[in-house]
Amino acid sequence: MSKKQTAPKKPKLVSSTPRPAREEAEAAIRTLLAWVGENPEREGLRDTPRRVIKAFDEYCAGYNxxxxxxxxxxxxxxxxxxxxxxxxxxxxxxxxxxxxxxxLGKAHISYIPSGKIVGLSKIARLVDIYARRLQTQERLTSEITNALQKHLKPKGIAVMLEAEHFCMKVRGVHKDHAVTVTTRFTGEYQKDDDLREEFFAQVRG
Structure with missing residues (x-):
């Protein structure tokens, strides 16, 4: 007799606030268009609220x-x-x-196994889970590290993120070439200077 399979757990909601209906989200985009001085009913913008919300389904897919x-x-x-x-x-x-x-950026992730490994594509998928949310780069770095620690329990983890932030490129200080780098180390990577240097050399190599 085959074992009954249980459905995967639903991810916990970040907020306890009830999620608005899709129609309400689209109405908010129409309000924004009117606020900037546009006519939401003109031909080029009539379908924009639907398209924007559909795009946010993809931008924020990590919540699901x-x-x-x-x-x-x-x-x-x-x-x-x-x-x-x-x-x-x-x-x-x-x-x-x-x-x-x-x-937008690149993640460099290393771990020292403690008896078990995970498929390499899963590391990339893990990055997407947390990147496809509203984020800060600092928290994104920590969430990737914490998930690896919780589920793999490796001897050590090294995570480096390098990214260009459009909030610095197209508004505010308007710095086109600024790159933000964040790192986090646990276990053997945190304790061993030579191991960290090896990680940096491999990333740059």
Whole structure:
């Protein structure tokens, strides 16, 4: 007799506030268009509210995904491998929670297995789960690290994010070439200076 499969857990809502209806979200975009001085009923803008909300379905898809589901499948057959696993240049897109402007960059993630490994594509998917939310780069760095620690419990984790923030490019200070770098280390990476230097060298190599 086959075991009854349980449905995957739904991700916890970030806010306890009831989610507005889609029609309400589209109405808010129409209000914004009118506020900037446009006519929401003209031909070119008539369908814009629907398109914007559909785009936000994609921008914020991470709220409907769960890191535990992505990292649940692990492998213990490593052939005795006990070195670091580095996946670098993982491209990501996110949205600044302060201005809703995009920030785009690359993630470099390394972990030292403690008896189990995870499929490499799952590391990239993990980045997407947290990047496709309203974010700060600092919190994004921590959330990726915390999820790896919780579900893999490795000997050490190194995470580096490099990103360009459009809230600095197209408004405010207007700095086109500024790049923000954030890092977080745990376990052996936090304790061992040489291990951190090796991580930086591999990322830059």
């Amino acid at each position: 995904m769960n890191a535990g589901d992505i990292l649940a499948k692990t492998f213990s057959e490593t052939g005795g491998y006990d070195g670091a696993v580095l996946v670098k240049h993982i491209e990501f897109e996110s949205r600044c929670e302060h201005h809703l402007a995009p920030f």
